[in-house]
Amino acid sequence: MSNDDLGHWMAHIQARTEAALESWLPASDLAPTRLHEAMRYATLGGGKRVRPLLAHAAGALVGAAPGALDRIACAVELIHAYSLVHDDLPCMDDDVLRRGKPTVHVEFDEATALLAGDALQALAFRVVADPGLGIPSDRQLALVAMLADAAGSRGMAGGQAIDLAAVGQTMSRADLEFMHIHKTGALIRAAIRMGAACGATADPDRDTALDHFGKRVGLMFQVVDDILDTQADTATLGKTAGKDAAQDKPTYVSILGLTDARALADELLAEALASLEGLGGEAQRLAQLAQFIVHRKF
Amino acid sequence: MSNDDLGHWMAHIQARTEAALESWLPASDLAPTRLHEAMRYATLGGGKRVRPLLAHAAGALVGAAPGALDRIACAVELIHAYSLVHDDLPCMDDDVLRRGKPTVHVEFDEATALLAGDALQALAFRVVADPGLGIPSDRQLALVAMLADAAGSRGMAGGQAIDLAAVGQTMSRADLEFMHIHKTGALIRAAIRMGAACGATADPDRDTALDHFGKRVGLMFQVVDDILDTQADTATLGKTAGKDAAQDKPTYVSILGLTDARALADELLAEALASLEGLGGEAQRLAQLAQFIVHRKF
Numbered sequence: 001m002s003n004d005d006l007g008h009w010m011a012h013i014q015a016r017t018e019a020a021l022e023s024w025l026p027a028s029d030l031a032p033t034r035l036h037e038a039m040r041y042a043t044l045g046g047g048k049r050v051r052p053l054l055a056h057a058a059g060a061l062v063g064a065a066p067g068a069l070d071r072i073a074c075a076v077e078l079i080h081a082y083s084l085v086h087d088d089l090p091c092m093d094d095d096v097l098r099r100g101k102p103t104v105h106v107e108f109d110e111a112t113a114l115l116a117g118d119a120l121q122a123l124a125f126r127v128v129a130d131p132g133l134g135i136p137s138d139r140q141l142a143l144v145a146m147l148a149d150a151a152g153s154r155g156m157a158g159g160q161a162i163d164l165a166a167v168g169q170t171m172s173r174a175d176l177e178f179m180h181i182h183k184t185g186a187l188i189r190a191a192i193r194m195g196a197a198c199g200a201t202a203d204p205d206r207d208t209a210l211d212h213f214g215k216r217v218g219l220m221f222q223v224v225d226d227i228l229d230t231q232a233d234t235a236t237l238g239k240t241a242g243k244d245a246a247q248d249k250p251t252y253v254s255i256l257g258l259t260d261a262r263a264l265a266d267e268l269l270a271e272a273l274a275s276l277e278g279l280g281g282e283a284q285r286l287a288q289l290a291q292f293i294v295h296r297k298f
Numbered sequence: 299m300s301n302d303d304l305g306h307w308m309a310h311i312q313a314r315t316e317a318a319l320e321s322w323l324p325a326s327d328l329a330p331t332r333l334h335e336a337m338r339y340a341t342l343g344g345g346k347r348v349r350p351l352l353a354h355a356a357g358a359l360v361g362a363a364p365g366a367l368d369r370i371a372c373a374v375e376l377i378h379a380y381s382l383v384h385d386d387l388p389c390m391d392d393d394v395l396r397r398g399k400p401t402v403h404v405e406f407d408e409a410t411a412l413l414a415g416d417a418l419q420a421l422a423f424r425v426v427a428d429p430g431l432g433i434p435s436d437r438q439l440a441l442v443a444m445l446a447d448a449a450g451s452r453g454m455a456g457g458q459a460i461d462l463a464a465v466g467q468t469m470s471r472a473d474l475e476f477m478h479i480h481k482t483g484a485l486i487r488a489a490i491r492m493g494a495a496c497g498a499t500a501d502p503d504r505d506t507a508l509d510h511f512g513k514r515v516g517l518m519f520q521v522v523d524d525i526l527d528t529q530a531d532t533a534t535l536g537k538t539a540g541k542d543a544a545q546d547k548p549t550y551v552s553i554l555g556l557t558d559a560r561a562l563a564d565e566l567l568a569e570a571l572a573s574l575e576g577l578g579g580e581a582q583r584l585a586q587l588a589q590f591i592v593h594r595k596f
Contacts, residue, residue, distance in 0.1 A: 137435030
């Protein structure tokens with residue numbers, strides 16, 4: 001598969017994900033309309049859809065039905081979107097720009113942003129639990145549990161709490177890794193695990209390899225995010241650049257320096273790719289996505 | 299069953315619920331400790347546990363296993379607790395007192411309160427989806443969907459959005475009912491439906507009757523809440539009294555007057571009790587709870 005293929009495939013998955021999100025989000029003319037407008041504003045028409053791409057690539061590897069993967073993609077993206085809405089609130093990162101648009105609390109108001117995030121989280125679980133996913137019910141229940149673990153206090157929300165506590169503090173590289181494994185890594189890893197769990201058969205070795213891949217990619221994503229925050233401009237990122245330094249947050253760049261942070265990203269990429277060895281040619285899509293994530297410009 | 303029995307039974311269920319919450323909430327010495335402390339502070343050691351009581355009473359009526367009902371009780375109470383934490387935030391009702399204690403954002407900080415609420419919501423779904431509930435997996439999945447619907451934009455979060463938009467506005471009685479059916483009613487109704495869904499057998503007539511009961515009780519709960527806000531003092535309520543009028547919120551008292559609001563509560567109680575007719579002597583516990591809710595002083 002060439003990178004040209006990759007571009008087409010990514011556009012295809014992004015369009016499928018957009019359609020799935022569109023179909024699950026309540027219509028904006030349905031009461032309460034302002035809340036539904038805010039939920040749609042937060043979710044539709046933007047974002048790289050990294051988690052949906054990973055879910056689809058992992059699912060394709062195990063022969064999962066594309067319709068089931070659309071649901072997983074939708075659920076992880078809803079959790080991601082809610083986390084961005086809450087993360088941008090004044091009591092958190094207090095940011096005004098996201099995906100090149102005003103953040104939800106700027107476009108609407110703080111209370112609406114809070115409730116839109118809350119409702120997006122509930123919707124994510126609704127999407128996973130809905131009948132007709134086409135896999136055994138006990139496995140579908142396991143997907144709900146995976147998503148809850150990834151989103152909760154031992155996953156994403158916990159990572160954000162550690163992030164908050166880190167402002168203005170010195171942090172060891174081990175602590176920084178612990179934070180990011182939770183804040184960013186948990187949901188990226190869940191996207192891959194959940195996609196793989198939609199396959200017809202379980203294969204413990206394969207699933208372990210995919211999970212190892214997910215862990216490395218999740219951490220790599222954040223290392224690159226830290227680099228981009230210092231190197232790219234706001235227009236390219238679609239969010240405020242230089243925010244980490246302005247907020248005095250420890251990052252891979254502040255702790256390791258730019259050169260070593262780049263080397264770490266490359267090292268994590270190599271480890272991620274190594275974990276795919278033995279999974280056959282179908283793993284190529286995941287390898288391409290890992291490369292895309294490390295080389296991305298926004 | 300006498301009211302003395304009721305008191306003992308309520309204390310028993312409240313203690314069981316406390317134990318279940320205690321066991322599902324992460325320990326406060328587990329990282330991130332501050333987040334886990336806030337989650338526990340928001341949830342443990344307080345509250346009337348109305349939703350758990352209703353879930354247990356509905357479940358007992360259908361012969362559900364107490365252990366399964368502990369899980370339902372725990373899940374609905376986690377959703378309720380998270381909604382209070384977010385509702386008390388400065389961008390929402392901006393309240394400093396809840397269950398006789400400083401609200402979470404006062405005791406901790408706003409960001410921690412936001413994340414604790416987020417993590418409590420995720421935990422609620424985790425509790426419902428965990429294996430070993432002892433009912434068929436497809437029914438367990440339906441419980442996840444019920445909880446998500448009750449919590450989401452067409453349920454509790456939607457009701458809160460309507461509530462926000464209502465501040466300083468005139469509202470018809472029909473609009474007020476629409477708001478409360480969502481804001482308070484959805485989760486109370488879900489507690490009863492979810493409890494009943496843990497029974498060994500489905501009985502459409504029984505489930506319809508219970509759902510009708512749940513709708514009436516949910517609305518009645520809010521009518522009484524509106525009355526108590528004007529009649530009780532802060533020390534008795536454990537939360538700021540007179541808040542609705544101070545915030546210029548439409549309530550049953552502001553729209554109907556105190557006398558008619560009381561009459562409405564009595565009317566809803568009569569309708570709730572009527573819907574239990576034909577369900578046999580075991581429905582007595584639900585009837586007692588409905589009476590407790592309408593006659594409560596806090």
